[in-house]
Amino acid sequence: MNTTDLLDQIEKKGSFLCIGLDTDQEKIPPHLLDEPDPIFAFNKAIIDATHHLCVAYKPNTAFYEAYGLKGWESLSRTIEYLNSSYPHLLTIADAKRGDIGNTATRYAEAFFNDLNFDAVTVAPYMGRDSVEPFLKFPDKFTILLALTSNAGAFDFQTREVDGQALYKIVLETALTYEHSDRLMFVVGATKAEFLKEIRKIVPEHFLLVPGVGAQGGSLEEVCKYGMTDRVGLLVNSSRKILYASREKDFAEAAAREAEGLQKAMKKELIKRG
Numbered sequence: 001m002n003t004t005d006l007l008d009q010i011e012k013k014g015s016f017l018c019i020g021l022d023t024d025q026e027k028i029p030p031h032l033l034d035e036p037d038p039i040f041a042f043n044k045a046i047i048d049a050t051h052h053l054c055v056a057y058k059p060n061t062a063f064y065e066a067y068g069l070k071g072w073e074s075l076s077r078t079i080e081y082l083n084s085s086y087p088h089l090l091t092i093a094d095a096k097r098g099d100i101g102n103t104a105t106r107y108a109e110a111f112f113n114d115l116n117f118d119a120v121t122v123a124p125y126m127g128r129d130s131v132e133p134f135l136k137f138p139d140k141f142t143i144l145l146a147l148t149s150n151a152g153a154f155d156f157q158t159r160e161v162d163g164q165a166l167y168k169i170v171l172e173t174a175l176t177y178e179h180s181d182r183l184m185f186v187v188g189a190t191k192a193e194f195l196k197e198i199r200k201i202v203p204e205h206f207l208l209v210p211g212v213g214a215q216g217g218s219l220e221e222v223c224k225y226g227m228t229d230r231v232g233l234l235v236n237s238s239r240k241i242l243y244a245s246r247e248k249d250f251a252e253a254a255a256r257e258a259e260g261l262q263k264a265m266k267k268e269l270i271k272r273g
């Protein structure tokens with residue numbers, strides 16, 4: 001998957017929605033627990049009901065790793081289903097990895113080659129040699145945490161180092177990495193007002209923006225400060241869509257939530273002209 005394919009999907013669907021598959025066995029409708037793989041059964045129903053409203057899916061690996069081998073199998077079935085049934089959709093492994101180069105290479109192989117995701121989230125703390133192994137893969141995206149949606153973001157990310165906020169240093173430094181055109185950056189929707197400054201440093205790159213929905217971020221604010229001529233935004237929502245209902249109509253309820261966001265996104269795309 002490359003940026004042109006992604007933009008093509010965004011224009012066709014009038015949507016830059018990413019649906020987070022943060023599938024929690026304790027929150028899925030009870031009738032699915034009789035299925036051989038309840039998590040996959042839930043994901044498949046959600047994907048079938050929402051694929052026309054979004055351009056990306058982002059399983060957060062924590063929700064799968066928590067169930068050990070069984071969870072990893074559910075993740076593997078989910079990505080195989082996405083790649084075979086909806087190959088034009090962007091798939092993001094939200095794994096937030098980061099380690100020395102030798103180890104980072106193995107993480108990159110795990111998510112890009114073995115599982116065949118299009119993108120993976122990576123933490124920047126360990127620097128260049130922990131990120132560049134991911135960037136070696138053509139037609140794959142590495143999504144680097146810049147300014148996250150949580151309260152703890154203020155512990156380090158907004159601290160000034162040599163007169164500049166650390167998240168800005170992350171953005172500027174990452175642009176010097178080899179194949180930096182294969183980067184996207186995470187900016188939390190709850191920090192929309194920072195997007196003006198962020199766009200001065202990364203005017204073109206796509207931003208993955210989680211935090212709309214359950215965390216209270218505003219889509220309008222995100223678009224006002226973060227949207228570019230080539231859109232440049234993937235806005236994620238997970239719980240608000242996935243758990244719109246715990247009854248048999250859960251997939252239809254999820255589609256209604258996703259459609260609400262898609263319609264609002266279409267308006268923003270029209271506003272942009």
Ligand SMILES: O=C(O)c1cc(=O)[nH]c(=O)n1[C@@H]1O[C@H](COP(=O)(O)O)[C@@H](O)[C@H]1O
Pocket residue numbers: 020022060094121147148149150186187188210211212213214215236237238239240
């Ligand atoms: O990298 C992420 O996706 C991420 C970064 C961030 O700053 N904040 C954030 O919430 N996320 C992820 O985005 C998803 C948000 O889920 P909801 O709050 O349920 O919409 C979760 O999978 C988080 O781990």
